[in-house]
Amino acid sequence: MRRAPALIAGGGPAGATAAILLAHAGAMPVLIERARGPQDVVCGGFLAGDAIRLLGRLGIDPAALGAPAIHTVRLVSRGQVAETALPFVAAGLSRRTLDAALLDRAITEGACVERGTAIRRVEGRCLHLADGHAIEGEALFLATGKHDVRGSMRPAEALDADPALGLRVRLEPTPALRAALDGVIELHLFDHGYAGLLLQEDGGANLCLSVAQSRVRAAGSPDRLLAGLAEEAPLLGERIGAATGLSGWASVARVPYGWRADDTESGLFRLGDQAAVIASLAGDGVAIALASAMRAVNCFLHNGPEGAIEWQAGFARRAERPVVAASLLRRVGEMPMLAGPLVGLLRHVPALTRLASAVTRIE
Numbered sequence: 001m002r003r004a005p006a007l008i009a010g011g012g013p014a015g016a017t018a019a020i021l022l023a024h025a026g027a028m029p030v031l032i033e034r035a036r037g038p039q040d041v042v043c044g045g046f047l048a049g050d051a052i053r054l055l056g057r058l059g060i061d062p063a064a065l066g067a068p069a070i071h072t073v074r075l076v077s078r079g080q081v082a083e084t085a086l087p088f089v090a091a092g093l094s095r096r097t098l099d100a101a102l103l104d105r106a107i108t109e110g111a112c113v114e115r116g117t118a119i120r121r122v123e124g125r126c127l128h129l130a131d132g133h134a135i136e137g138e139a140l141f142l143a144t145g146k147h148d149v150r151g152s153m154r155p156a157e158a159l160d161a162d163p164a165l166g167l168r169v170r171l172e173p174t175p176a177l178r179a180a181l182d183g184v185i186e187l188h189l190f191d192h193g194y195a196g197l198l199l200q201e202d203g204g205a206n207l208c209l210s211v212a213q214s215r216v217r218a219a220g221s222p223d224r225l226l227a228g229l230a231e232e233a234p235l236l237g238e239r240i241g242a243a244t245g246l247s248g249w250a251s252v253a254r255v256p257y258g259w260r261a262d263d264t265e266s267g268l269f270r271l272g273d274q275a276a277v278i279a280s281l282a283g284d285g286v287a288i289a290l291a292s293a294m295r296a297v298n299c300f301l302h303n304g305p306e307g308a309i310e311w312q313a314g315f316a317r318r319a320e321r322p323v324v325a326a327s328l329l330r331r332v333g334e335m336p337m338l339a340g341p342l343v344g345l346l347r348h349v350p351a352l353t354r355l356a357s358a359v360t361r362i363e
Contacts, residue, residue, distance in 0.1 A: 001126070004030040004112075006300070007137025009119055009127055011035070012095075013044065013286050014272030015143030016102035017293035020058055023109035025301055030135065031106065032127060036116035038100040042166040042252045043146070044286045045095065045206040046070070046185055046198060049088025050363035051287035054294065060101050066201035067091035070185050073353060076235050077189035077333070078340035084350035087357050090185065090283070092200040098286070119144070122151035125267045125305075139305040141296060143271040143289075146252050152274075158256040162212045164193070166252040166280065167222055171197075171205040171243035180239070181205060187281055188236040189333040189343070190229060191215075194281050195236055205243065210280050212334075213253065222249055255280075258327040262316035267305035269296040270312060276319035281333060282326035282360035288319065291362050322360045329356060 006022045008015045011033030022029040047055070047062055055062060063069070070090040075082045107113055118130035125140040146166070148154055173181070178199065186197040193211035200206045211225065219225035223246075230237025240246075259277045261270045272289035292315055299311040332338045346353050 002133065002135040004028065004135060004137045006030070006139050006141065007125065007127060007135060008032065008141045008143060009122070009149065010143035010145060011103055011113065011115070012041070012099055012143060012145050012272065012289065013102060014289035014293045015141065016099065016106050017058060017290050018141045018143065018271060018297050019106035019111035019113065020102065020109050021294065021297040023106060023111040025297075027301070028110070028112070030112045030114065030137070032117050032119060032129070032135070033103075033113065033115050034118040038096045040168065040170070040248060040250060041095045041145075042168040042208060042250050043280055044098065045092060045200055045208065046196065046283040047091045047093055047286055048283050048361065049090060050284070050361050051290060052089070052091060054287060054290040054363065057294075058102070059105060062091040062093045065093060065097055065101060067093035068183070068199050068201065070183055070198060072184045073357065074184050074186045075189065075343045075346060075353065076186065076233065077343040078336055080340050080343040080347065081235070082343045082347035082350070082353060084346070084353045087354045092198040092206065094200045094202055094206065097201055119149050122149050124265070139267045139269060139300050139308070141269045141271055141293070142274045143293070145273045146255055146277065154256055154259060158259040159254055160257070162214050163253075164210045164255040164257060165213045165216050166255050167209040167211065168248075168250045169207050169222070169246050170248045171207055171240065171246055173199070173205045174242050174244060177205060177239060177242040185283070186239070188233050189336075189339040190233045191336050192334050194330075194333050195229070195233075196281065196283075197239055207240070208280065210255065257330065258323060260316040260319055260323060262313050264308050264312040267308055269300065269308050271296055275312070275315055276323050278323050278360070279326040279330035281330055282322065284322060284326070284360055284362055288362045319362060322362050325356070326360045329360070
């Protein structure tokens with residue numbers, strides 16, 4: 001069996017951040033990532049102000065990667081539209097570009113990054129790989145995102161009775177659509193779900209949806225779901241109709257929104273969505289990934305593997321306010337009878353939108 005001083009499962013923002021900091025400290029981390037190369041994933045195209053600041057500490061500048069700045073949030077529900085300035089400057093950056101930049105930085109720092117290797121199961125601080133080999137770390141940083149790995153599954157009660165399905169597709173915007181989304185993140189609220197729409201660095205528009213699985217099953221396919229939403233949410237339908245093409249459907253099932261890991265075992269640090277799953281409409285998932293990795297690595301370097309238990313409980317407490325606040329906003333946003341009047345109120349009192357943006361930040 002191979003052994004490593006520090007072992008990382010997953011090469012997204014949380015795993016890559018841990019690799020950067022561990023390698024910089026001389027801890028010789030080994031990172032295992034199943035994807036062979038850069039790819040787009042469902043979540044994480046929106047970078048809030050706290051995520052941008054944390055990336056700066058790693059030497060990553062979203063603007064230098066081409067990410068367009070976002071200054072305004074536009075909320076839409078049942079014909080009501082509320083628009084206000086964000087309390088920070090945000091950015092639109094694809095996960096393909098962000099993840100590649102972070103992993104390149106990790107390699108530059110000296111981390112060992114092994115791509116194209118799937119993890120079959122977790123056993124303590126040991127990863128059993130699909131190729132039949134196993135690797136054990138003095139500490140294991142579990143950063144597999146919303147995907148569970150056998151041996152480290154979230155409890156059944158982490159899921160709602162009708163859990164959310166995450167969907168993402170890239171739109172080719174027309175000049176009119178590009179102008180409508182310039183500097184804006186749009187959130188469209190509808191029955192049992194919501195959609196986020198923004199421009200990103202590759203010139204496309206990123207459309208992400210969080211929808212109850214029952215709605216997707218009833219529709220039969222993502223395309224039919226969008227067709228139905230075009231009638232239910234006319235402005236969203238107008239935005240989709242203004243695109244010249246859709247490409248690259250990606251999905252993630254059974255999203256455990258609101259879940260936080262408040263316990264673990266010695267040597268096992270749960271990062272990112274393995275530590276806390278914030279509702280996507282809050283736009284703070286990447287910041288939670290970065291913050292959890294930074295704090296976990298700091299704990300490991302100062303307290304060793306045995307510090308994981310106390311650290312995990314402490315991070316769960318730190319994440320409670322933003323995760324609970326975002327879950328409450330999600331519940332209201334997915335109930336049309338409440339969402340419409342709420343957006344109407346926010347149009348007249350824009351300070352409430354800025355307050356909601358502030359209380360759902362991890363940093």
